[in-house]
Amino acid sequence: MSWRIALASIDNLLVTEHFGRSKWFYIRDLEPDGTSKTVERRLFQPLCAACADHNPAGLNLDALRDCQAVLTVKAGPAVHQQLEAAGISVFEGPAVIDEALKKLAAYYVQIRRKQWGN
Secondary structure (H helix, E strand, O other): OOEEEEEOOOOOOEEOOEHHHOOEEEEEEEOOOOOEEEEEEEEOOOOOOOOOOOOHHHOOHHHOOOOOEEEEOEOOHHHHHHHHHOOOEEEEOOEEHHHHHHHHHHHHHHHHHHHHOO
16 A cells, blocks of 8 residues: 655755645655655646735645645645545645655554554
8 A cells, every 4th residue: 555645845855845835746655664656746836926815715636636645844724624624634844755754654554553453
């Protein structure tokens, strides 16, 4: 089992972008052992310009619907609500992507063990 993760990043090395300013997301498939493979750099319509005019109503969930999680520096409450309602978890904070994905894989494996008892 793997998980598809969207990363708000300008370089696919660090989580660097605020969700609302992201022009694209790197999409990676994350394996239970913490390794990942970049699938694509997906274009995305930013929700705000300089974050002065947020428009969470313009969130295109279709662009991220195949993802289980988004890693971003920051996301507003309306974005959180919309993504989580669509079954997409939101994790915030600047991070080194490979390190963050290893931690996320360990978390998902632990949750799966609790749910399935194995």
